[in-house]
């Protein structure tokens with residue numbers, strides 16, 4: 001196992017890239033700590049698969065280095081990188097038994113049969129496949145087959161990283177959460193570095209200790225689920241993560257104070273703001289409440305979400321959402337909103353002002 005470092009990585013599929021938009025991956029520097037559970041999260045087309053293929057060696061980056069430990073592997077083919085991959089669709093040998101599927105990577109590497117047997121039984125137990133070891137893999141359901149794909153990665157002792165590319169896509173919805181929590185549990189047991197690629201925030205936040213959020217070929221934030229929630233570094237992170245996402249409103253800063261349409265808003269970072277162009281305020285619905293004074297709005301819609309209600313308020317074209325706990329009062333028609341200062345922040349050009 002080894003730390004993985006991506007240094008000055010850029011990739012374009014075009015032969016003669018000229019501008020940033022020609023790059024599927026823009027300047028990227030990321031350290032993946034040895035033994036970490038990471039999610040790579042972002043919308044379709046943001047560059048997740050490109051990045052995964054560069055780490056696994058299927059793709060050579062246009063610029064930059066891929067380093068495992070202290071070894072530069074940028075030019076090494078996939079089979080010399082010791083990586084296990086679990087794809088959207090399970091890759092299993094249908095005619096073989098579950099046992100032989102799990103044993104395959106070890107026998108391929110000439111591991112003695114006694115060691116193979118020990119390892120296969122150990123891993124089968126971890127992924128709940130012991131009872132089916134002698135069955136043909138063809139008879140298994142999709143989640144059983146996906147467990148085999150995973151097991152084939154876990155069984156190897158030479159693996160630097162296990163990478164999952166949207167692994168729950170073909171799993172029945174009611175089994176998804178089971179497999180998801182199984183993955184988390186397995187990571188805690190084996191402590192192999194895992195990178196889990198998804199566009200689904202629930203999958204990312206429940207699996208990962210650290211989430212790498214991507215947008216348009218760029219990493220916009222690397223953080224724990226709590227950090228992404230509490231301090232989104234970019235309005236995209238605030239909006240993409242959370243349900244509903246962060247409210248983002250245009251604002252002005254005058255004399256170190258933020259104003260939204262002439263109402264002063266207390267914000268923890270407005271004082272650091274010297275440049276008054278392209279500014280926005282971000283505040284999550286969890287940190288907005290009704291008050292006797294504040295931003296005047298009109299209550300437009302109330303949706304029940306179990307233990308709380310999501311209230312959609314309007315001021316002109318601007319929507320500002322807030323969460324009201326069960327039993328909390330919701331005014332009809334006109335109302336005022338107040339924002340928690342510690343969780344209300346100014347962004348410039350999308351990026352958090354520091």
Ligand SMILES: Nc1ncnc2c1ncn2[C@@H]1O[C@H](COP(=O)(O)OP(=O)(O)OP(=O)(O)O)[C@@H](O)[C@H]1O
Pocket residue numbers: 013024042043044045046047048049050051199
């Ligand atoms: N083989 C290719 N040739 C040319 N352009 C490509 C190729 N593969 C991907 N791209 C482009 O690179 C960008 C990033 O694509 P990529 O598949 O890495 O994103 P993604 O986040 O994995 O998306 P998805 O979740 O839909 O798979 C996209 O604009 C895509 O059109």
